[in-house]
Amino acid sequence: MTVLNIQSGASFLMLTLVVQLLLCWSGVYTTDSTKNCKLYSDSESERKVLKRLAPLAQRNFTINSKNGTEDYTYVFQLCGDAWGVSGAGVVQVDNNQKEKKPTIIGMYNSTQAYGGSDWVILIYRNGEAYDGHCKKENRRAMVMISCDRNMDPGKLGSVLEDRERERDCFYLFELDTSAVCPPLQSQLSPGSIILIIGVCVVAVYLIGGFLYQRLIVGAKGMEQFPNYAFWVEVGNLTADGCDFVCRSRSREEAPAYRGVATEPLEEEPEERDDHLLPM
Numbered sequence: 001m002t003v004l005n006i007q008s009g010a011s012f013l014m015l016t017l018v019v020q021l022l023l024c025w026s027g028v029y030t031t032d033s034t035k036n037c038k039l040y041s042d043s044e045s046e047r048k049v050l051k052r053l054a055p056l057a058q059r060n061f062t063i064n065s066k067n068g069t070e071d072y073t074y075v076f077q078l079c080g081d082a083w084g085v086s087g088a089g090v091v092q093v094d095n096n097q098k099e100k101k102p103t104i105i106g107m108y109n110s111t112q113a114y115g116g117s118d119w120v121i122l123i124y125r126n127g128e129a130y131d132g133h134c135k136k137e138n139r140r141a142m143v144m145i146s147c148d149r150n151m152d153p154g155k156l157g158s159v160l161e162d163r164e165r166e167r168d169c170f171y172l173f174e175l176d177t178s179a180v181c182p183p184l185q186s187q188l189s190p191g192s193i194i195l196i197i198g199v200c201v202v203a204v205y206l207i208g209g210f211l212y213q214r215l216i217v218g219a220k221g222m223e224q225f226p227n228y229a230f231w232v233e234v235g236n237l238t239a240d241g242c243d244f245v246c247r248s249r250s251r252e253e254a255p256a257y258r259g260v261a262t263e264p265l266e267e268e269p270e271e272r273d274d275h276l277l278p279m
Helices: 002-026 044-052 190-217 228-246
Strands: 060-067 070-077 088-094 102-115 119-126 141-147 155-162 170-177
Touching: 044 102, 060 155, 070 102, 070 155, 070 170, 088 141, 088 170
Parallel strands: 141 170
Antiparallel strands: 060 070, 070 088, 088 102, 102 119, 119 141, 155 170
């Protein structure tokens, strides 16, 4: 009895798992992985832009940048802790330091998002303050995310730091990914769609009719073809019509000359003219 209960429980667990997987695949049972991002100014349009980036969530994107003696590694994560730093969306790691203490460039609890048809600009604000640049304002990271259907999930590109200004300094990153690409439009013409529908209807008619004739009616051989007698009659009528329209020879031709009679001719009595000769 215990074995049966264990088997029943295992079967129920497997069934539940299958149902959950089907719901996740169909989009009914999903979680929004971008909810960790808190918008700088709450906006429904910006939240929709963030949802487009959901396939990039929980991934670390890394790039190394060298400029003279400077050697930095930048780590970006969408709505998650970059390089494991709590609350950090983008961090900078100085490779020249032994401790490699990360510098927070932007926080994902202060996010801005703007997007077009095939691009998104993601801004993380409230990073650590500059030491001597930009009037010691907080750092800010801008990630330009562009459409590239060949990049999945994507690759972090070049880095530009603009700190030679009094205010509004920023780090600019580029990320090419297929996540922001618009869906491809159907290339089928109306004629192609009608043709596909017609082929599907004919296939359903043939397969369904064949199964009905074989399993329900019990037909054998060519009789399994649906409406066999009707289509045979249609084929005969079509052949007759083609013969009537396309053949140039008349069906009843008059003979071009008279043939020789088959019955023997009666022999006419021979006329003798011996009496006309002089005696």
